[in-house]
Structure formats: C-alpha cells, structure tokens
Amino acid sequence: MAPPPLLRAVIMGPPGSGKGTISARIIKHFGMKHLSSGDLLRVNMQKKTEVGILAKSYIDQGRLIPDDIMTRLMLNELKGLDRYNWLLDGFPRTVAQAEALDKECQIDTVIDLDVPFETIKCRLTARWVHPTSGRVYNLEFSPPKVQGIDDITGEPLVQRDDDKPETVTKRLQAYDAQTKPVLEYYRKKGLLKSFSGTETNKIWPHIYTFLQTKLPDVSQKDAATPT
Ligand SMILES: Nc1nc2c(ncn2[C@@H]2O[C@H](COP(=O)(O)OP(=O)(O)O)[C@@H](O)[C@H]2O)c(=O)[nH]1
Numbered sequence: 092m093a094p095p096p097l098l099r100a101v102i103m104g105p106p107g108s109g110k111g112t113i114s115a116r117i118i119k120h121f122g123m124k125h126l127s128s129g130d131l132l133r134v135n136m137q138k139k140t141e142v143g144i145l146a147k148s149y150i151d152q153g154r155l156i157p158d159d160i161m162t163r164l165m166l167n168e169l170k171g172l173d174r175y176n177w178l179l180d181g182f183p184r185t186v187a188q189a190e191a192l193d194k195e196c197q198i199d200t201v202i203d204l205d206v207p208f209e210t211i212k213c214r215l216t217a218r219w220v221h222p223t224s225g226r227v228y229n230l231e232f233s234p235p236k237v238q239g240i241d242d243i244t245g246e247p248l249v250q251r252d253d254d255k256p257e258t259v260t261k262r263l264q265a266y267d268a269q270t271k272p273v274l275e276y277y278r279k280k281g282l283l284k285s286f287s288g289t290e291t292n293k294i295w296p297h298i299y300t301f302l303q304t305k306l307p308d309v310s311q312k313d314a315a316t317p318t
C-alpha cells in the first residue's frame with residue numbers, strides 16, 4: 092500500500108500569538124518537523140553569517156527581511172525536509188513569499204492563531220528564550236524550572252532584542268500591513284483554519300482535535316488531556 096501523503100502545514104499569527112509554544116506541542120504529539128524562520132535567522136545572527144548580519148539590521152528595527160533573501164533561505168532549508176511531514180512557522184509572511192512557496196510545493200493547511208494585539212504586548216516583554224533550540228519561556232505562563240536557565244541544557248536564557256516595547260509596536264504594524272494579506276491569500280484557497288482566543292491552553296485542544304483528523308498522535312502521553 093502507498094504511504095499516506097506527507098502533510099505540509101503552516102502556522103501563522105501575530106508576534107507573540109503563541110506560534111512557537113503551539114508548534115512545540117504539535118511536534119511532540121504529531122512528530123512533524125518544525126521550521127521556524129525566526130529561529131533560523133537567530134542562529135544565523137549568532138553565527139554572524141552573511142544572512143545573519145544582514146537580518147539583524149532589519150530585525151532590530153522590527154522590519155521584515157526582504158522577500159528574495161528570506162525565500163531563498165527557507166526554500167533551501169525545506170529541501171532537506173522532503174521526506175517528512177513539516178510545519179512552517181514565521182514563513183510565509185508576505186504574499187510574495189506565499190507565491191514563491193506555492194511554486195515549490197502544495198500547502199495542505201494553514202493554522203491561524205487569532206489572538207488580539209492587546210493580549211500579546213505584555214507577553215513579549217516577559218518572554219525568555221534559549222537561542223540555540225528556540226525553546227521559549229514566559230515568566231508568568233511557562234517559567235523555567237530555574238530562573239534564567241534552560242530546562243534541558245542548563246544553558247542561560249536570553250531576552251530577544253526585538254521584544255522591546257517600541258520594536259514590538261513596529262512588528263505588529265508590519266504584521267497588519269504585510270502579513271494579514273497572506274491570511275486572505277490562504278482563505279481564498281480554502282486552506283485557512285483560524286483559532287481565536289487569548290489563552291494558548293484554551294486554543295490548543297481545538298488545534299489538537301483538528302490535527303488528529305490529519306495525523307496520528309505519536310506521543311506516549313494520555314491524549315485525553317494533551318499538553
Ligand atoms: N500569559 C501567557 N503567555 C503565553 C501564552 N501562550 C504563550 N505565552 C508566552 O507568550 C510569549 C510568546 O509566545 P511564542 O510562542 O513565543 O509566540 P510567537 O511569537 O507567536 O512564536 C512566550 O513567552 C510564551 O511563553 C498564554 O496563553 N498566556
């Protein structure tokens with residue numbers, strides 16, 4: 092029997108809407124490969140690659156990286172994930188990126204986290220990250236076991252430079268102007284699945300139920316209360 096077709100999914104939502112947090116749960120339960128444009132850029136910035144040095148100037152200003160650079164980076168990375176179910180996070184963020192992605196593969200579903208801007212702003216100032224893995228914490232919502240330290244590696248956590256209030260405002264403006272049209276683009280194709288709310292723990296069970304119609308749960312945990 093032929094194996095089932097591979098799932099090509101995208102997760103979207105404004106900065107701080109919980110894409111990273113929910114992606115981690117999706118990976119745990121459904122074993123998809125996760126490709127986050129933000130994580131990839133941060134690794135490049137840390138290593139001071141050509142792309143990383145260029146990206147920093149845009150990211151620090153809360154602006155999007157030019158489409159051609161971003162598309163090349165992501166499509167190149169996706170080549171290595173050909174044989175897996177994958178979840179894209181943070182890409183595409185413009186209609187031009189979505190069109191470029193469409194030329195390479197057929198997207199099956201787009202999960203949209205519809206979280207109000209007011210909810211998001213205070214979350215980001217309390218966000219701490221482990222830069223190499225992309226693991227994300229929040230002082231109130233999901234604190235690390237030891238303050239300032241990554242639970243898994245014991246390495247220090249950092250705050251992102253672009254989580255400063257002024258930069259967050261610019262990122263939200265960029266989302267409105269450049270990324271909201273992408274939601275419309277996928278809505279017209281009948282691929283958009285929006286999940287509205289202000290709390291990840293309330294949104295997640297709906298996403299879990301939705302994905303169960305597409306993939307089996309591969310985690311060992313009791314699926315009745317998926318976390
Ligand atoms: N208070 C609160 N914080 C949350 C919730 N969901 C996620 N967070 C935190 O909000 C911040 C942004 O979430 P993240 O997953 O990084 O969002 P992304 O920017 O869309 O990838 C992180 O510090 C998360 O730990 C929630 O339901 N309530």
Ligand SMILES: Nc1ncnc2c1ncn2[C@@H]1O[C@H](COP(=O)(O)OP(=O)(O)O)[C@@H](O)[C@H]1O
Binds near residue numbers: 105107129183184262
């Ligand atoms: N697809 C993309 N196109 C252009 N710029 C991007 C893209 N993905 C990430 N970036 C840049 O990296 C920054 C951080 O992205 P990300 O980690 O996804 O943050 P968040 O989800 O919190 O907005 C963005 O503000 C933007 O400058």
